[in-house]
Amino acid sequence: MDTFFLVVGMGLCILVLFVLYRVVYGPGVFNRVAALSAIGNKTLIILLIMGFVYHRVEMFIDISMVYALLNFIGTIAASKYLEMEGGIL
Amino acid sequence: MSITTILAVLFMVGGLFFFTTATIGILRFPDFFTRLHATGKGDTLAVLLFLVGFCFYEGFTLTGLKIVFIAVFMFLAQPTATHALSRAGLRCGVKPWMKKEEKK
Numbered sequence: 001m002d003t004f005f006l007v008v009g010m011g012l013c014i015l016v017l018f019v020l021y022r023v024v025y026g027p028g029v030f031n032r033v034a035a036l037s038a039i040g041n042k043t044l045i046i047l048l049i050m051g052f053v054y055h056r057v058e059m060f061i062d063i064s065m066v067y068a069l070l071n072f073i074g075t076i077a078a079s080k081y082l083e084m085e086g087g088i089l
Numbered sequence: 090m091s092i093t094t095i096l097a098v099l100f101m102v103g104g105l106f107f108f109t110t111a112t113i114g115i116l117r118f119p120d121f122f123t124r125l126h127a128t129g130k131g132d133t134l135a136v137l138l139f140l141v142g143f144c145f146y147e148g149f150t151l152t153g154l155k156i157v158f159i160a161v162f163m164f165l166a167q168p169t170a171t172h173a174l175s176r177a178g179l180r181c182g183v184k185p186w187m188k189k190e191e192k193k
Contacts (some may be wrong), residue, residue: 042108
């Protein structure tokens, strides 16, 4: 089962690398913010998988919870800021 | 290998499939709103499938209860974030993608 978790975690890391292309080269601010939100979702799952691999999931679950909150608040703050500024792109 | 482990593996493989489709969508779709459509729905479903799989693997413990809390929070927060971001894009004047013949 540990091997399965390792394989799934490596697949998610490769997907994060692919989404990072959109963060670096994406046209405009909004594409970058959307891609960062997608990377945050994948990181949430990668943290839980790290907890299952190291057999210390009761510690990693709290970090993952805080990461979900920060990802949501970051996306909301970025979208509110861009909406308020108007034509920043 | 027990039945809950098999269920957990099935849910996690489904979640990895939906993460892969969302990544292909965010790389290949033509403009901002279509990319947001791909990543908003695909990532939400993938995160929920992964968390249900973890919950089956963990069983009835405090950690499983916290995983259920994360699942409920993601189910509420992810559509809200997607909606706020798409509304900000629409108000800032991001042009939606159209077909060539409709543009004339």
